[in-house]
Amino acid sequence: MSSIFGKIPVGAIMAASVVMLILLGLLNLFLGSVIIPPEDVWHILTGKTQLDDQVKQLIVLQYRLPQAVTAIFAGAGLAVAGLLMQTLFRNPLADPSILGISSGSSLGVALLLLFSGTNTGLFLSESGWIGQTGLIMSALTGAFFVLIIISWLSRIMSDMVSLLIAGIMISYITGSLVGITKYFSQKEDLQAFVLWGLGSFSNVGQARLPFFAIAVALGLLLSVFLVKPLNLLLLGERYAANLGVNVKRTQFFILIISGVLTAVITAYTGPVAFIGLAVPHLARNLLGESSHRILLPAVMILGASLALACNLIARLPGFEGSLPVNAVTSLIGAPVVVWFLIRRKHLYSNGK
Amino acid sequence: MKEPALKLTQLEIGHQQKAGRKIVLLPPINITLTEASLVALAGINGAGKTTFLKTITGLHQPISGDIELFGFQPNKLSRSELAKMVSIVLTDIADDFYLRTEDVVAMGRYPHLGFWGKLKTADKTIVEDAMYKCGIAHLIGRRLISLSDGERQKTFIAKAIAQDTPLIVLDEPSAFLDYPGKLELMTLLRNLVREQQKTILFSSHDLDLLMRFADQLWLISPSKPIISGSPELLASSGKIGEYFNRNKLAFNSITGKFQSENSSAQSVFVDRNVTHYYWVVNALNRNGFALSKHDTVGFHVSDQDGNYKLTMADKQYICADIDELIHQILKQC
Numbered sequence: 001m002s003s004i005f006g007k008i009p010v011g012a013i014m015a016a017s018v019v020m021l022i023l024l025g026l027l028n029l030f031l032g033s034v035i036i037p038p039e040d041v042w043h044i045l046t047g048k049t050q051l052d053d054q055v056k057q058l059i060v061l062q063y064r065l066p067q068a069v070t071a072i073f074a075g076a077g078l079a080v081a082g083l084l085m086q087t088l089f090r091n092p093l094a095d096p097s098i099l100g101i102s103s104g105s106s107l108g109v110a111l112l113l114l115f116s117g118t119n120t121g122l123f124l125s126e127s128g129w130i131g132q133t134g135l136i137m138s139a140l141t142g143a144f145f146v147l148i149i150i151s152w153l154s155r156i157m158s159d160m161v162s163l164l165i166a167g168i169m170i171s172y173i174t175g176s177l178v179g180i181t182k183y184f185s186q187k188e189d190l191q192a193f194v195l196w197g198l199g200s201f202s203n204v205g206q207a208r209l210p211f212f213a214i215a216v217a218l219g220l221l222l223s224v225f226l227v228k229p230l231n232l233l234l235l236g237e238r239y240a241a242n243l244g245v246n247v248k249r250t251q252f253f254i255l256i257i258s259g260v261l262t263a264v265i266t267a268y269t270g271p272v273a274f275i276g277l278a279v280p281h282l283a284r285n286l287l288g289e290s291s292h293r294i295l296l297p298a299v300m301i302l303g304a305s306l307a308l309a310c311n312l313i314a315r316l317p318g319f320e321g322s323l324p325v326n327a328v329t330s331l332i333g334a335p336v337v338v339w340f341l342i343r344r345k346h347l348y349s350n351g352k
Numbered sequence: 353m354k355e356p357a358l359k360l361t362q363l364e365i366g367h368q369q370k371a372g373r374k375i376v377l378l379p380p381i382n383i384t385l386t387e388a389s390l391v392a393l394a395g396i397n398g399a400g401k402t403t404f405l406k407t408i409t410g411l412h413q414p415i416s417g418d419i420e421l422f423g424f425q426p427n428k429l430s431r432s433e434l435a436k437m438v439s440i441v442l443t444d445i446a447d448d449f450y451l452r453t454e455d456v457v458a459m460g461r462y463p464h465l466g467f468w469g470k471l472k473t474a475d476k477t478i479v480e481d482a483m484y485k486c487g488i489a490h491l492i493g494r495r496l497i498s499l500s501d502g503e504r505q506k507t508f509i510a511k512a513i514a515q516d517t518p519l520i521v522l523d524e525p526s527a528f529l530d531y532p533g534k535l536e537l538m539t540l541l542r543n544l545v546r547e548q549q550k551t552i553l554f555s556s557h558d559l560d561l562l563m564r565f566a567d568q569l570w571l572i573s574p575s576k577p578i579i580s581g582s583p584e585l586l587a588s589s590g591k592i593g594e595y596f597n598r599n600k601l602a603f604n605s606i607t608g609k610f611q612s613e614n615s616s617a618q619s620v621f622v623d624r625n626v627t628h629y630y631w632v633v634n635a636l637n638r639n640g641f642a643l644s645k646h647d648t649v650g651f652h653v654s655d656q657d658g659n660y661k662l663t664m665a666d667k668q669y670i671c672a673d674i675d676e677l678i679h680q681i682l683k684q685c
Contacts, residue, residue: 090447228469232459234451236444241411243515244435244463290450293468344449 010287010294017301021072024308028068033315034059063202066209070201071307073216074265075275079303080223081258081265082276083283083295087230088254089164095277096262099167099255101146102271103174105263108142109135109196110181113189132203135196136267143263146170147256154255160237198324199270201311212268219261223296226254230292272307274329278337279303285340306333356420357519357551358385358408363417365400365407374415377403379577381417383570385553387518390545391580392566393555396596399572401555405523408553409438422518435463439512441505441522451496453507457483460514482513485548486540502533509540513548520544522554526561534558538565559596559603563587571595604643618685619644623654628674632660635674639682651681 030041036056044053044060081096088094096102112134150167157163182190196203204212229250232240241247265272283298284290307325310332314323360383366376377400385391393401406412408419410426419426421437429437439460446456460482461475471479483489486506496504505525512520525541526534542565544550556562562569563583570580573595579586586592593603620636621644622629632653633643641651652663660671662680671677 228462228465228467231469232462234448235446235456235459236442238406238411238440238442238444239446239459241431242409242435242438242440243459244432246431284450288450290448290452290455291469293470 010289013287014294014298014301017298017305021301021305021308024305024312025068025072028071028308028312029060029064031312031316032059032064036060062206066204066206067201067311068308069209069213070204070269071311072304073213074201074269074272075279075303075305075307076300077216077219077261077265077303078272078276079279079283079299079306080220080296081261082278083280083292083299084223084226084230084254084258085276086280087233087292088251088258089160090233090236091164092281093277094164096258096266097171097271097273097276098164099146099150099259100170100174101143101150101259101262102266103171103178104146105139105143105266106178106197106271107174107181108138108140108145108267110178110185110193111142112138113193114181114185116189132205133208136203136208139196139267140263142174143259143266146174147259147263150259151252151255154252160251195324196270197326199272199326199329201269201307201325203270204268208268212264215264216261219257219264220300222253222257226250226257227292227296230254231290234290269325271326272329273326274333275303275306278333279306281337282306282340285344355387355422356384357387357422358553359418359420360384360408361418361420363407363419364415365403365412366415367403368413368415376415378572378574381578383578383580385519385551386568387551388545388549389551389567390542390565391551391553391568391570392562393553393570393572394557394559394562394595395555395572397557399574401557401572402523404572405440405521405553405555409440409521410434411440432463435515435517437517438519438521439515439517441508441512441520441525443524443527445504446496449495449497453488453491453494453496453499453503453510454479454483456496456507457510457514460511460516463515478516479510479514482510483507485513485544486510501528502530502536505529505533505537506540509537509544513544513550518549519551519553522552524556525554526556526558534561541565559592618642618650620651620653620681621645621647623647623652626653626655626660627658632674632677635678636681639678641681651684653677 029045030036030038036059040053040056041060044057078096082094085094085096085098086092089098116134149170150163153166154163157166182193185193229240229245232243232245233247233250237247240250262276279299279302280295283295283302286302287294287298289295289298306329310325310328313332314325314328360381363381364376365378365381366374368374393404395401403412407414408421408426413427421434424437426434457479458471458475461471461479462469465471465475480489483492486509488503488506488510491499491503491507496507499507505528509520509522509525522541525537529537538561541552541554545552545567566583568580569583569586569592570578571586571591572578576595579591581591587603590603596603619642622632622636626632636643650664654661654663656670660674660677662669662671662677664684669680671680
């Protein structure tokens with residue numbers, strides 16, 4: 001087994017990716033818009049803190065650490081959801097948002113902002129922690145509402161292409177509902193909605209982190225059970241069925257796992273674009289592999305790394321506060337993906 | 353006495369629709385497939401060949417009737433048990449960029465593997481062996497998308513061999529191949545039957561190919577019961593004509609070819625002894641002449657020292673080659 005780099009074995013690339021992931025994780029703790037000396041960060045992390053370090057301690061433990069952990073789980077989860085969608089629909093353009101699940105969470109958030117603003121006079125944008133929890137709960141509700149419709153459609157529709165188109169239609173419907181809702185919303189809440197829509201890994205926070213991490217980890221774990229059927233689906237449904245796969249049931253599981261991952265992550269971080277679409281392509285290119293036994297762990301590592309890298313860039317020293325994650329993911333990632341796709345044309349010619 | 357690999361009893365295939373409505377494609381099917389034989393399922397486009405094959409491989413539910421696969425009913429077997437009995441080769445194209453030929457062949461081992469689908473040494477040997485048998489050992493490491501249609505077809509046949517099932521079912525395996533590719537494919541299938549004792553059932557409407565390679569033909573038609581027999585028997589008894597003929601086109605049981613049925617065409621009798629008899633007939637058909645069984649018709653072609661002697665009414669011409677002969681006949685019309 002060798003990769004796009006020729007003789008470099010897949011194992012070596014995977015090992016290098018893990019090292020990169022750890023490095024990026026540490027950088028996320030050591031670097032930020034507030035400059036904290038590395039030895040102080042180290043002391044805080046190892047628990048050797050003095051009293052006058054409380055602010056720094058707060059920044060590292062309450063802000064940077066949960067943000068890094070959020071980025072790791074969100075990146076890994078979105079990348080896996082994207083890989084599952086691409087294999088399910090046998091379509092390289094599929095990504096976690098394609099079935100309208102993330103626009104479902106947008107609708108949930110938009111509706112919440114509309115009703116809290118106009119009916120109770122309470123602006124969520126100004127109500128802190130309770131406001132954040134409210135946002136997440138409504139985003140989750142919206143996403144799961146769409147997921148339930150999609151899974152119902154998957155039972156009554158005969159083929160995956162129809163389902164894909166139905167999902168895109170649902171995106172349009174929820175999109176226009178979001179538009180209508182925004183039209184009637186207050187200005188302050190509109191801004192809160194725009195901010196949520198740009199995505200951020202800092203919304204999860206220490207208190208909500210355990211639920212978020214456990215939910216995503218569960219999705220990642222369950223995806224591992226699909227390795228064999230996912231590989232066989234690469235040959236198409238009929239070959240997969242002949243090789244012992246219960247195609248309908250597998251497709252349903254893929255849908256549910258990637259749907260839950262997308263719903264949870266979007267609810268907590270906002271609709272983070274690009275990672276779910278791009279990371280599977282990067283992983284396939286980098287490793288020259290199609291087997292999900294290798295691709296699944298690879299997209300988890302690469303997705304987490306990419307999210308960490310973008311998070312790092314988004315709050316580099318010098319930027320006031322932090323840049324929206326969505327802007328960074330696409331700006332940095334898109335050229336990289338195009339470059340990789342240009343490189344793969346050799347697969348046609350000599351096929352190696 | 354060979355055992356039946358497949359026994360179909362009063363099988364109705366088709367599509368079950370809502371509210372109990374059903375579309376039955378063929379009259380009830382009663383037929384058995386003998387082990388270690390190469391059998392072709394033939395019928396015109398749209399006759400139901402693909403649905404037939406999907407039904408007997410458990411990918412499609414029959415409307416009624418019985419299927420017995422080596423004595424078992426497919427719908428009572430588990431998916432993995434069924435996967436070890438019958439393998440399929442389709443014309444579906446897997447378009448993943450990174451699949452390698454050996455990955456595809458290795459997928460044939462999946463029903464035999466554990467949770468991760470990781471190949472053991474024995475499985476790797478089986479995969480390599482299957483690729484070698486199909487003449488694609490040199491394609492190891494190549495991506496599926498870089499293969500020609502013929503190479504891809506052989507890759508999927510190797511997958512079926514790696515799957516190690518006694519029955520292999522192929523849907524239109526010759527569809528996208530060039531002529532030498534078709535012959536190569538059929539030779540490979542025949543060798544698998546002779547050397548590995550595989551039972552192979554394939555669908556095709558490529559009659560010329562079937563006549564040359566199949567041990568048995570199964571002819572299907574929406575209006576007639578399925579029949580089976582050797583290609584020669586079905587051709588000479590005119591059955592192929594019955595199942596395949598359409599307007600203005602008929603199967604000629606002398607030449608084994610389809611010809612435009614043109615009642616106003618001039619008939620020509622050609623003596624069997626002429627040089628290149630086959631090509632003379634070909635040239636005549638191509639130019640719109642019908643072949644006659646009786647030498648009492650207007651044109652009569654016979655041999656004269658390696659040249660062609662054309663006799664009509666009381667005139668005679670000697671022609672050196674086929675082109676000259678055709679030219680002369682056309683001139684006389």
